[in-house]
Amino acid sequence: MVVLLIGMRVNHFWAVHQWVPVMLAMFRMLAELKKDPGRGLLSRVLLTASPRTYYVVQYWESEEKLYAYASAPDAFHREAWAKINRLEKGGKVRGHVGIWHETYVVPEGSYEAIYGDMPAFGLAAAHGQVPLERRGRYAKDRFAHRSTTT
Known part of the structure; x- marks a missing residue:
């Protein structure tokens, strides 16, 4: 990206x-x-x-x-x-x-974007959204998430 x-x-x-x-x-x-x-x-x-x-x-x-x-x-x-x-x-x-x-x-997996109670915006509008609960409870888990694994 x-x-x-x-x-x-x-x-x-x-x-x-x-x-x-x-x-x-x-x-x-x-x-x-x-x-x-x-x-x-x-x-x-x-x-x-x-x-x-x-x-x-x-x-x-x-x-x-x-x-x-x-x-x-x-x-x-x-x-x-x-x-x-x-x-x-x-x-x-x-x-x-x-x-x-x-x-x-920006290489895949080198960014994190969190959005609460709002429509797709920024990175979420560009690449889609993954519910937070599917990405992990902790920041280190969410940051490591790769969209290609969903």
């Missing part, structure tokens, strides 16, 4: 014409990925870190599928990234909006 945190920071709110297209591009990519589950996006959660910083936590099947989407000639990501690079080189967006991402490759 791959967890991708990807987001933007609005550096100048008055530069709406600079940061709104970045935000809309992310929504367009998420819609594109939702229409084609074979690309590998399992789930996503939209979050706000502050009034200036917005990001998406994405759960991917594999790093290969994430990289394949990022570089696919038919995917909107490639078009959006090329446009951002052209604008950056021309000095037209520098300073108005920041973009960032963090990527974590």
